[in-house]
Amino acid sequence: MPARGVFISFEGIDGSGKSTQARLLAEALRAEARDVVATREPGGAPGAEAIRRLLVEGDPARWSAETEILLFNAARCDHLERTIRPALDRGAVVVTDRFADSTRVYQGVARASLRPLVDRLHDLVIGVDPDLTFVIDMDARAALNRGLARRSGEDRFEDLGLDFQEALRAGFLALAREYPNRVQIIDGARAPEVIAQDVVARVAAHLA
DSSP, rough: OOOSSSEEEESTTTSHHHHHHHHHHHHHHHTTTTEEEESSSSSSSSHHHHHHHHHHSOTTSSHHHHHHHHHHHHHHHHIIIIIIIHHHTTTOEEEEEEOHHHHIIIIIISOOOOOOOOOOOHIIOOOOOOOOEEEEEEOOOHHHHHHTTTSOOOOOOOOGOOHHHHHHHHHHHHHHSSSSSTTTEEETSSSSHHHHHHHHHHEEEEEE
């Protein structure tokens, strides 16, 4: 491993299977005896996990898009300081279930036209993007049904409905066009193990 580690993120609409793929990649890399930190957003550090409950639980109209942006950045800053940076500094591979691209899409595009504010705050407070991002892409209706079926209690964004999920999907696909050197689209309509093999092969090529 190089002196600085490798930062990999998974993105996608709710119910797309990105959390499963993040977990499977972390397991595959650990099987290769790599130092791996698997984490998530919002969350990934004690303070960030406390903020997570404010963001993913409760009424869909609980917060304005502007307030969400501030909360997500507060959580992300804690996550970056306490979990991500220390792991990268020791040469680990960090695999995160969501990072700043989610805010770019959820609050910057799909929830409100606030992308300039999202980008400005990211530059001022975070200033870091992953080395490699996988967007797990699938039909919005199928993903929404899967997400709601989990009954996780963290359904605030799923409760915004199908139109919102469709807007999210379009936003993530646009993000891949905006950052072609970093963001890769993964077909999420396949069996999880097939998707995982695809992801592992792409990561191996990147690490090489």
